Amino acid sequence: xxxxxxxxxxxxxxxxxxxxxxxxxxxxxxxxxxxxxxxxxxxxxxxxxxxxxxxxxxxxxxxxxxxxxxxxxxxxxxxxxxxxxxxxxxxxxxxxxxxxxxxxxxxxxxxxxxxxxx
Numbered sequence: 668x669x670x671x672x673x674x675x676x677x678x679x680x681x682x683x684x685x686x687x688x689x690x691x692x693x694x695x696x697x698x699x700x701x702x703x704x705x706x707x708x709x710x711x712x713x714x715x716x717x718x719x720x721x722x723x724x725x726x727x728x729x730x731x732x733x734x735x736x737x738x739x740x741x742x743x744x745x746x747x748x749x750x751x752x753x754x755x756x757x758x759x760x761x762x763x764x765x766x767x768x769x770x771x772x773x774x775x776x777x778x779x780x781x782x783x784x785x
Contacts, residue, residue: 673732680737688742702760703767704751707744714743715775719782 688710695706721735748771755764 673729676729676732677737677740680733680739681741682737684738684741684743687738688744692747702763703755703770704747707747707751708767708771711743711745711748711771712774712778714739716778716782718743719779720785721782723783723785 688706691710692704692706695701695704695709699705718735718739721731721739726735748768752764752768755761755767
C-alpha cells in the first residue's frame, strides 16, 4: 500500500476512534457513580475484543490501518488508564485503584483472546 494513503486511513480511523472515546468517556463521567472510571474501562475492553477479532480474522492492509491502528489505537487508551489510576491513589482510593488496574488487564486480555477466537 502506498505510504501516504496508509497514513490517511490511519488518520481517519484515529479521528473517529478519538471522537467515540471522548463521547463514551463524557457520557459515563456524567451518568455513572461507579468507583472506577467506567468509560475508560469499557473502551479498553471493547477495543481489546475488536483488535483480537481483527487479528483472528486476518484483517490487514487498508482495513487494518483504518480500524486496527487508526480507530482502535485512538479508541483505547493506555495512558488515561495510568493517569486515572494515579488520581485514584492520590484520592486515597487505593483499593478501587488496584481493582481497576487488575480488572482492566484481566478482562482486556480475556476480551482480546475471545475476539481472536470468535
